[in-house]
Amino acid sequence: MKGMFLTVVIAALLLGCGGGKQVTRLDPNTQTDLSGKWNDTDSRLVAQEMIADCLSRPWLTEFNRTAGKKPVVTVGTIDNLSHEHIAIETFIADFERELINSAQVRFVAAADWRAEIRKERSEQQEFASAETMKRMRNELGADFMLQGAIKSIVDQEEGKQVVFYQTDLTLVNIETMEKVWIGQKKIKKGISQGSTKW
Secondary structure, eight states, rough: OOOHHHHHHHHHHHHHHHOOOOOOOOOOSSSSOSSSOOOOHHHHHHHHHHHHHHTTTTHHHHHHHHHSOOOOOEEEEEEEESSOOOOOOHHHHHHHHHHHHHOOOOOOOOOOOOOOHHHHHHHHHHHSSSOOOSSSSSOOOOOOOEEEEEEEEEEEEEEEEEEEEEEEEEETTTTOOEEEEEEEEEEEEEEOOOTTTO
């Protein structure tokens, strides 16, 4: 009798623990909005739309006409001035991907990547064979740098909240400091949480 009671208790405990977390794999391109915060969908769509706009403007055809080549672009600082944590590295990677895959520009690595690669090239001068070491002072200089910021405004009352995100980007001619393109993308999200206060 005791043994049967113990078996029933153990079975009940196991059943109780079994109703926990369930994981479902999603297509990475699926639009998801669980918390209403900035997410991977926002990052990807903003990058796609802003780079498409940037590459459709007159600066590109003007540069191609006068220089007779594709412009070389790099991404500089993109600041998170919003009220929440945003994975800026992922956001920058989205911009880099869109620029490279457009085949309309040439692209050089950002400053932090360049520092690591320069260290490797410097070490090659001492340790690599003459046939395989990479030459110093042979980098491709960028013509333009993309810089910008993400900002946000939050308006809330009881169980309702509206979050407004604004991404501002500027493309600057590195030699002349001329701003050749300014882009802006706005996202507005309404979040409802019943009668709960924020």
